[in-house]
Amino acid sequence: MPRTPFRDGVKIAALTAAILVALALAPHRAHAQDIRTAVVAGGCFWCVEADFERVAGVREVVSGFAGGTVPNPDYRQVVSGGTGHLEVVEITYDADVLSYAQLVDLFLRSIDPTDAGGQFCDRGESYTTAIFVETAEERRIAEQAIASAEAEIGRDIVTPVRDAATFYPAEDYHQDYYRSEDIILTRFGPRRKSVAYDLYRDACGRDARVAEIWGPDAPFVN
Known part of the structure; x- marks a missing residue:
C-alpha cells in the first residue's frame, strides 16, 4: 500500500504519544517508594508515637497492642x-528515606532497654519493650543493633527480638x-x-x- 502524508502523520502522532507516556511514567518508576511497616514496644505507646511521628521518612504511627x-x-484488658499483649506502635515508613537499621537504632535510644519490668513509671508486662521482626534479615539487623547499643552503654540490654505478631490498633481515644485538643478530666483538673x-x-x-x-545520643530528648 503506498505511503500517504495522512498515514505518516498518524504513525508519527502515535509514536510521539507513546514516547510522552513513557517519559511521564519513568520518573515514577525510578522513584518508587519502598513503604514498609515495623512494630516496636517501648512502654507507653503515646510516647513512642509522639517520638516517631517527627522522624523523616515516617508516614504514620498507630498505637496498639x-x-x-x-x-x-x-486498653483496659491489656x-x-x-x-500477654504489650503496648506497641506500628510504624509505616519509606525505606528509601529511613532504613530499618536506622529505625531500630532510634528506637533503642528512645527507651530504657535495660529495664525488664516496664518503662519508667509504667510497670508490668504490658509496658515492657520488644522489637517484632518479620524476616530473618530484620532479626539480624535488630540483633546487631542491640549488640552495638550494649557496647555503647556497657550494660546488658534486655529488650527482646520477637517474631512478628498480629497488630491490633488501640481505640481512637489513644x-x-x-x-x-480534646478536653479530658485529669488529676490536675x-x-x-x-x-x-x-x-x-x-x-x-x-x-x-x-x-x-x-546522653547526647538520645534522639528525642529536647
Missing part, C-alpha cells in the same frame, strides 16, 4: 494484665493523644489531651532517664 493471645483486646500528655511524660521521668542512659 501485639504479642498476646487475646484477639482484639481493648493494662490489667493476663492478655491515637495522636499527644497532639489532641480539665486539660487538653496534649497538655495532659506533656504533664504525664514529665512526671513519668521518661526523658530524664533516657538522657541519663544515652
Whole structure:
C-alpha cells in the first residue's frame, strides 16, 4: 500500500504519544517508594508515637497492642494484665528515606532497654519493650543493633527480638493523644489531651532517664 502524508502523520502522532507516556511514567518508576511497616514496644505507646511521628521518612504511627493471645483486646484488658499483649506502635515508613537499621537504632535510644519490668513509671508486662521482626534479615539487623547499643552503654540490654505478631490498633481515644485538643478530666483538673500528655511524660521521668542512659545520643530528648 503506498505511503500517504495522512498515514505518516498518524504513525508519527502515535509514536510521539507513546514516547510522552513513557517519559511521564519513568520518573515514577525510578522513584518508587519502598513503604514498609515495623512494630516496636517501648512502654507507653503515646510516647513512642509522639517520638516517631517527627522522624523523616515516617508516614504514620498507630498505637496498639501485639504479642498476646487475646484477639482484639481493648486498653483496659491489656493494662490489667493476663492478655500477654504489650503496648506497641506500628510504624509505616519509606525505606528509601529511613532504613530499618536506622529505625531500630532510634528506637533503642528512645527507651530504657535495660529495664525488664516496664518503662519508667509504667510497670508490668504490658509496658515492657520488644522489637517484632518479620524476616530473618530484620532479626539480624535488630540483633546487631542491640549488640552495638550494649557496647555503647556497657550494660546488658534486655529488650527482646520477637517474631512478628498480629497488630491490633488501640481505640481512637489513644491515637495522636499527644497532639489532641480534646478536653479530658485529669488529676490536675480539665486539660487538653496534649497538655495532659506533656504533664504525664514529665512526671513519668521518661526523658530524664533516657538522657541519663544515652546522653547526647538520645534522639528525642529536647
